[in-house]
Amino acid sequence: MEEIQQTRPPDRYELLSTKLALPRPRPSLVLREPLLARLDEALEYKLTLLSAPAGFGKTTLVSEWIATRGERQDPLPVAWLALDAGDNDPARFWRYVIAACQAFQTGIGKSALVLLHTPRRPSLETVLTTFINELAQLAHKCVLVLEDYHVITSSQIHETMAYLVDHLPATVHLLILTRSDPPLPLARLRAHGDLYELHAADLRFSLAETEIFLRQALPFPLSAEAITRLEARTEGWVTGLRLLALALQGREDTWDLEHMLGTFTGSHRHILEYLVADVLSSQPERLQEFLLQTAFLNRLTGSLCDAVTGRNDGEHMLEQMERANLFLIPLDDMGQWYRYHALFAEAMQHEARRRLGEDYLRTLYDKA
Template identity: 45%
Template sequence: MNVSLLATKFFIPTPRARAMARSELCGRLTEGLLSGDGFSRKLTLVSAPAGFGKTSLVSQWLAELPVGKAWLSLDEKDNDPARFLACFASALQTGEPGLGAWVLEALQVPQPPSFDTLLTRLVNDLAASATKLILVLDDYHAIDSPAVDEMLGFLIDNFPVWVHLVIITREDPGLPLARYRARGQMRELRAKDLRFSVVEVGEFFRKVMEIALPEPDIAALEARTEGWAAGLQFAALALQGNKDKEAQATFIASFSGSHRFVLDYLVEEVLLHCTEAVQIFLLATSCLGRFCGE
């Protein structure tokens, strides 16, 4: 197998200078995680639809931690088990140089070892490293391969205590999450956790976007967007440069999913990534004001 990987797949996103600080959520991710020479949990799951600020939150959180860090941004090509394993090992090397470097060589021989052999040796390498390391898998919703899920499940089950995995995804992965949850091995954040509160909405407009809005308008925006980070960003972009209070209030009262900024985002980030069957269904039902579940 000839593996050629983009170096940018392994870049940790840099938190924006004027990004909204999510201190409370970062604290929840850190709470009870560090334990002696390792981590008290195997997995952190950040699962929510597009535009909730998942990647921004995790990159902001990582910047605060005094441990080794590695990042892997996944895409549809990584559904191939061999390619996924190559990416996984390459990501590990960014956190600890040399760790799992043999994996790429092993995958390129005419008759590579079995995946079981490769995974076992990789776990043994991690156990021998004794270095605290957090590995982030971003966009895991791009993975639709039971074989890759099985490989990752094996790795999670056998990670040494000094390795912690973070999965960022728009939908839950095909992993035994109920088991991890029952054993206290996982911390998870969902859309309800990532939504901006009224206080955070006010802080976002005042400190990040430098837009002064009265309390009623802040509350209205929080209600209309339900704290959706992308929606708030689009509203702020539309409001920038408009100092007329009455015009601002009128815009906020009418702001909805039909605004062109929101529509463009949903088409690019959601609709175009759906299967053809789902796209046809959504387009066919989009004209209906109401329909039953049958």
């Protein structure tokens, strides 16, 4: 492994305590007991990967699991680290991870921290070996949660994370929350039975959960037909349902709902602001361009996307989007045909018209 980059790690007082704080569970309108039970089951594995697009309730689910664990089984010590882009410095990253693990036992990781502070720092492998040996002394099961791992782009951190997972003691369970699958040895972990996975398909609200949510979130009753239409409209996307409820706050009758059913599309202000600001804008420029150019396709495959964009990277871009959980829904088992989530497609279409213009879009699709 490479030597640690020569960036001085922050002193203890420089660590931001809010990054290490367990998120306060939101009042839940829908108790997702089957998913809570699956997280209990996942403790038998080394790593739980919770990988889904923005707004699918990853953090809410895990914080609820932690808060209610004592009602089902013995509570567990939990270390929580909310990652951000600044954590791509390896020394800072591991400083925060070790600090988070103080929740397991006071003083855990002290020897590893000494190595991080030495003037001539040893390799990360040496630091992690020391840290892992300290974790192995724990007498009880603990859980380390890394939130928003998708912000980590450092290959050195990914490499050392793989080393940690490979040598993780049985008393420590790692839970990663991310918008995209991380570049860790996931295939090997699956093959060895060390990986438990939850994805968007698992986190989507069912029709029954949608009914419970809407009946509690809205100030007036809904017909079964209206609930079915809204479930189909949002495709179980939790944030979509929350934004719908927000849009209906202060309304007093079902006429408003009928009007909303006709107007609640990806171009609705709440949906558009969320998907453009929080999802589209965080993507590389080339991927943003691809999304906007292909947003009007009802079905996507590499060659069809190439015909529209005039590029030859359609298949690669679709694979990249699938790994990044960018609201892309597979239509076959071969990984060839896809479609966009309906609200996402409509939001991208609205943004494409704004940025690219109708005339330009017309030439793209006439050419295809």
